[in-house]
Amino acid sequence: MANIVWHTKLRIHLDLNQDDLGHAEHPGLWDMVYGMDRMYGDRGVPVADRDLQCGGVCRDAGVDAPMYLRLRANGRREAVHERREDEERHIVPVSDEHKAYQERILRAAVEGGFQGDSEVRTRVGRSWIQTDTLVEGADGLRIGWEVQLSSAGTEGPRSVRARAAKAEKNGITPAWHTDRSDYARRNDTQWTRSDNLPAYVIARTGDLRVVSGFRxxxxxxxxxxxxxxxxxxxxxxxxxxxxxxxxDVLFDDLVRRTAAGAIVPVQFRVGGTTHRFWITDTDRDRLEDLRSDDTHLPPVREPEVPAHASRNRPTCKPSLPAPSAAAPEAELPATRILAPAPPADTQTAPVQPLVVAHPALHPSGLPAELVELQQAADDARLQLEQLADHEERDQQRQVWLDVSEAVQAAVTRHARSQGLNRYDVEKRLRQVIRHPETQPGTPL
Structure with a gap:
């Protein structure tokens, strides 16, 4: 039996747990639907030819499961499957491994400062979205985790693309996880995969590595x-x-970073195939810049050096040594310039260094010159998009490339001089120019 029914003629879901079947705008709906079903029964119409089908588990699995209605003596409403195999689909037990994954997702989310719940049923218009584990992330972001393990059918869920699209349409980012390589190779949604592990290993707090689905x-x-x-x-x-x-990425980190928006889903087309996987938000932004005009030069990626904890005390950055008297003027530090020496027979005070003023700063804390360069690059790009003549576009494209290369060089110099991560500087610079109203103004 099931309490969610799909009416094929009216094309609506009927929730038998509610007095109005979930449609308060249609009074008397139960009497009409139940009376019609009883009339079909009295006339010997087969259940398969009536207007009712299972609207829950069977419909989510892509199966048309005919049903009929029954009213108990105590007034309880019931929808009954015609076939036993359809009924059994509703009582498939959840494996211990599946439960362990749900518990681990919730634990990782809480440790990251987020909230979540398992087996969440979300009302969407006249239907529902059933989510294994729903994590409430930052800025209203909602990640819907679906776990499909080796205990599932050999061909896997048949309606993944439809369910994922339905979730996306209603503000839930789908995240499907499995331990089967054949599921992970599918491109109907962003699949991630871990090794096939027993429940007690999944439930541990140790590292659980995701070996597929992150790029x-x-x-x-x-x-x-x-x-x-x-x-x-x-x-x-x-x-x-x-x-x-x-x-590879750790499963707990994946849960937390997807909720924070630091890891995002992306579609990447190769030939005639669209691949779906997860990448960092930085890579997503750079990919969007590349797609906006395929002649754009993305920033050069610095080598990724893994960070390690250290028991050593922090060291101070040594100051530049004072220049020797014989050093040529070009080798003097940029911030200390000596005044011209007076004649030898003149008695003067000791020579004092002249300190050059620091470059002007933008209200965001970034150098004003850096902000002006980025603004010039954005203006050049906007001009390029507005040109239709092929020759003019080639000329303007070269202007844009020259300014963009100047921006990249300036970002690198600033990051090195301040000991900052150049990607953080670049990201902050673009946010200051393109979204000034959302910037808190924290200096870099």
Missing amino acids: VLDFWRCDIHAVYACPDGVRRCDRFHATPKPR
Whole structure:
């Protein structure tokens, strides 16, 4: 039996747990539907030819399961499956491994400062969305985790794309996790995979590694020095491309960073296939910039050095040594310039260094010159988008590339001089220019 019924003629879900069947705008709906079903029964119409089907588990699995209505002596309303195999689909027990994953997702979310719940049923219009574990993330972000393990059917869920699309349409970011390699190779949603592990291992607080479904993007120029083949099928097109590379990530970190918006889903088309996986929000932003105009040069990725804890005390940055008297003027530190020496027979006070003023700062705390360069690059890009003539676009594109390269060089110099991460500087710079109303103004 089931309490969610799909009416094929009215094309609505009926919730038998509610007096109005979930449709207060249609008074007397139960009497009408039940009376019609009884009339079908009295006339010997087969259940399969009536208007009612299972609207819960069976419909989610892509199965048309005919049903009929029954009214108990105590007034309880029931919808009964015609076939026993459809009824059994509702009583499949949840495996211990599935429960362990649900508990681990909730624990990781709470440790990251987020909230969540399991087996969440969300009302969407006239239907519902059933989510294994729903995590409430930052800024209204909602991550719906669905776990499909080896205990599932051999062909897997048949309606993944439909369920994922329905979740996305209603503000839930779908996140499907499995331990089966054949599920992970599907492209109907963003699948992640861990090894096939027993429940007691999944439930532990130790590291649980995700071996599939997370990527980092390698941005490169398609010239004679490139190590990848051109995705456009030409010899060398001299444009810029992105290539996804697999990268492991810890499951707990994945849960927390997806809730924080630091790891996001993306669709990446290769040939005629659309691949779906997870990447960092930084890679997503760089990919969007690349797609906006494929001649754009993305920032050069610095080598990723894993951070390690250290028991050593922090060290201070040593100051620059004072220049020797014989050092040429060009080798003097940029911030200390000596005044011209007076004649030898003149008695004067000791020479005092002249301190050059620091560069002007923008209200955001970034150098004003850096902000002006980025603004000029954005203006050049806007001009490029407004041109229709092919020759004019080529000329304006070259202007944009020159300014963009100047911005990248300036960002690198500023980051190195201040001991900052250049990607954080670049991200902050773009936010200051493109979304000034949302910036708190914290200096970098």
